Amino acid sequence: MNAVDAANASRHSRHARLLVLAFLLPILASVLIAGGAMLGFTAAPEQVGVPSTETVTSNVADAERDLGENSGRPLISLNDAGAGLPVQTPPPGGEPLWSMSLPMTVALLLLAVLIASAGLLRRTLRSLRDIDQDHARLQDEHRALREREERLHDLTSASSDWIWETDEFLRVSYLSTRFTASTGLACDAWLGQPIELLMQCETLPPGQWLQQLDNSSPGTGQLRCTYRDSAGQVRHCRIVACRIVRDAQLAGYRGTVVDITDQVSAQAQLAHRSTHDAVTGLGNEQALTRFLDQTLADRLRPLPLTLLLLDLEGFDDPDEALGQSARECILRTVASRLRDSTRSNDLVTRLRAGQFMIVLASIDEMIEIEHFCERLIDNVQRPVVHGIKHMQVGVNIGVVHDHPAGGDAKQWMHCAGIALRQAQTRGRGQWQHFAPALERQNSLWQLETDLQSALRHEQLLLHFQPRYSADGARVVAAEALLRWQHPVEGLLTPDVFLPLAERSDLIIAIDRWTLREACRMARHWPQSIALSVSLAPAHFSRGDVPRDVRDALTDSRLPASRLQVQVAEQVMLGCADGAVGALTALKELGAGLILDEFGSGYCSLGYLRIYPFDAVKIDPRFVAGMNGNPQDRGLVRGIIDLGQAMGVTVIGAGVDTEQQLLELRRDRCAQVQGAQLSKPLDQSALESVLKQQASTRRSHVASPAGLHAH
Structure with missing residues (x-):
């Protein structure tokens, strides 16, 4: 029995005794009064018995003597005696209180006792009801507390984490039972030892880190440390700590240790694989x-x-x-x-x-x-x-x-x-x-010089490659592809001149022009068609991508929701910190993000968790090898399943054959793009395709209504 149950039992027994007394008191009083009444009735006949002869004679004489004195009073005739007795009647209310009959007195006393007992009984019953309510509430609170304790015990037992505490001098004062199970070390051997002997940190000693918690608000902090288990192996862990404050004084520190050795090993393997x-x-x-x-x-x-x-x-x-x-x-x-x-x-x-x-x-x-x-x-x-x-x-x-x-x-x-x-x-x-050769070297330098003037002389132009739904029947987006109409070399593709532009800041100016022109052209497309623009990795590291995208959207009045920015994996590899800020800013603008050539690097899976991508584009090399390489086939299927599990749209790029299109459609790839569906088109050709698609859709919508009317 706990303290709550013992206290309630004591109070309950005390009120139970009062309840018994409330019942026994009127019974006892009734018995005593009834006994006294019986004794009184037993003594009365001795005093009111048959009168003696002397008494009768004396009374008759006295009556005759008084007859003359009370001639004015009424007389009771005594026929046999030849005389009469006068009757003297007392006035009403003249009898004394103690002259009342004994049964009446007993009844009044019994009524008073019953009234008093009823009040006592009512008070006792009310107290008992309050006790029951308090006891039920305390039982519920105790049950909830016991459940919380059991839940905490189960969690700490099932988890690999262990709990520790120190005193104000940073000496270990408590270690949970999971400490021995996790480390193989005995708890008693570490009690009283400095915590810095148990855990080490390369950046900041644990003791100094704990003391720094005093200078801030009494919250929690995290620190990555290492320790050696009973086998001498180095284990990596993360400690979470907070201050223990009693009576406004620092009493020590309390926290948990989370073993992250497997996580660190996995990260090292991931870095090695990358x-x-x-x-x-x-x-x-x-x-x-x-x-x-x-x-x-x-x-x-x-x-x-x-x-x-x-x-x-x-x-x-x-x-x-x-x-x-x-x-x-x-x-x-x-x-x-x-x-x-x-x-x-x-x-x-x-x-x-x-x-x-x-x-x-x-x-x-x-x-x-x-x-x-x-x-x-x-x-x-x-x-x-x-x-x-x-x-x-x-x-x-x-x-x-x-x-x-x-x-x-x-x-x-x-x-x-x-x-x-x-x-x-x-x-x-x-x-x-x-x-x-000098000729080749001079031609490269000349080509780079010509590229600098290409922007000024409007030699750059855009082609668009449509992106279709999985069934290949509907255009959902168009990707802007840069071309250079060189006056001597002819039409050049980006792989020829963009590497030259990336060697200098010229790539930023080219990307800005591409954004402005593509947004201006897409402004006149149907609202359901999105625009996809690929930006160079050097633009993210040297320029201000969010500002350039915002300016292009503002100048063209194109809704940001219709713009999709394609990002290569080199962006995250080259400037991880800057990439997070730039991509987050683009998402805040409302633009969509596509991870280009997904699957070509070992870190791509982590990008879907860290960066806010809306879609991934499968590397065309894997799509091209789907028919002849089972590994590429399985990789493409795995990417599609992963995208569906994470809520990311998967785009199959480089679809050049009907078989590849059928395989992607069978694997439930969301969108497809490639020469099998459409080659890159100029602005006028793309608009013709979009108009034809819109008219075909309107005819399909109108046909069912016409049949129904007919």
Whole structure:
């Protein structure tokens, strides 16, 4: 029995005794009064008995004597005695109170006792009712408190978190039972120990961090720490703490420890996968770009760099007889041979398909590079054993050595690609050093100079590629595609001149022009057709994208809900913090966001959770490989299912065949885009398509009404 039940039981027994007394008191009083009455009636006959002869004679004499004195009074005739008795009647109300009859007195006393007992009984019953109500309320409160305690106990028992407390001197004063289960350490061994001996933090000691909570409001804070379990393994955790205040004085700190070792490991694996190839384990193009940018930015680099771009012959063409497992075996074997052929300070990466890139350090002599390329070609072209098969692999190498001076990673890789193509023209097993001709170099500079004047002379124009619904019957949006009508080279696509523009801030001016012109043209489209515009990653890092989009919408009076901004993954990789702010600002404007080439990077899944994207566009390379590559087929299906689960529209890009369209439609892809449905159109051709679609829709709406009327 708890204290509440004991107190209520004591009060209940006290009022129960009063209730018994209220019942027994009138009964006892009645018994006493009845007994007294019986005793009084027993004594009366002795006094009112039969009179004696002397008494009668005396009374007769007295009566005769008084007869004369009271001659005026009424007389009672005594026939036998020959005389009469006078009658003296007292006046009404002259009898004394104590002369009342005994039964009447007993009745009055009994009535008074009953009235008093009734009042006492009523008060007792009211008190008992209040006690019952208080007891029921206390029982409910106690039951709720017990349920909360049980719920808290179940949560703490089921969770991997453990609770801790310290005194005001930051010594551990309490550890929950989950501490031993989670860490394998004994609670008693750590009681009284400083908390900084239990948990460590590289950025700020836990004790100093806890003391900083005093300077702020008495809220909670979080800190990431590490500790060692009973096996000596380092575990990562996040502590959540708050102050303990009693009587306006700091009494210590209390908090929980959440083990995040698995989360940290998963993040490390995700970071590793984002910069490494899944098949070979080598670094990917992202790792290569970062390494080159950091190395080229180092002005204290003592020796020049050497880039070797390797391409396995015929590996880009799908070979039905080769098979996926054989292709992966070749890739892993070649990767192993490349690692064995290089030193620890060299970098070996896989770019795409059968292309590898090697960055050699500390090689300054061209003769050494030539010998290395010859040995590397002989090593890679050795037969590859896969089961019982011996497969022959051909390779070509493009070499860039300390050139171009002051260039960035993209320029180095571009030059290596030019050297590789030159080597491939000479046959299998050849390597070629990059030596750009002056004509080619001058033409590149001239092309960049011409691009600067293209905006002023209105040489840029827009084409639009329609985007259809899944059934391919209705245009839902149109993507703006930039073109350059060069006076000499003719119509140029963006892959020719945009890399030149990204080397300077000219890309920002081009993006602004594209936004303004596309919004102005889309203003006259039907309200149901959205406009999709792709912005360069350099625009997000160097310009003000939200302001440029807002100005374009304001000038064209196009509703922001009809604009969709396509963002490449490089935007998040290059400026993650700035990308979050820019994309959030675009969402606040009301514009839609599309993640372009989804699936090409390992971090794309995290982007859907962090960034406010409305749609994702599947990388056209996966759509192109759907029919011949089961992995691409499964990846496309997985992206579609993921988009549906997260409420994101999935767009299939690069649909070039009827089979691809049927597969995407079967997988419930929301929208499709590609040459199979429509090639890029100029403004007039697009408007014709939209008008035809609107008229067809009106005819379909009117046909059922006409049939019904007929």
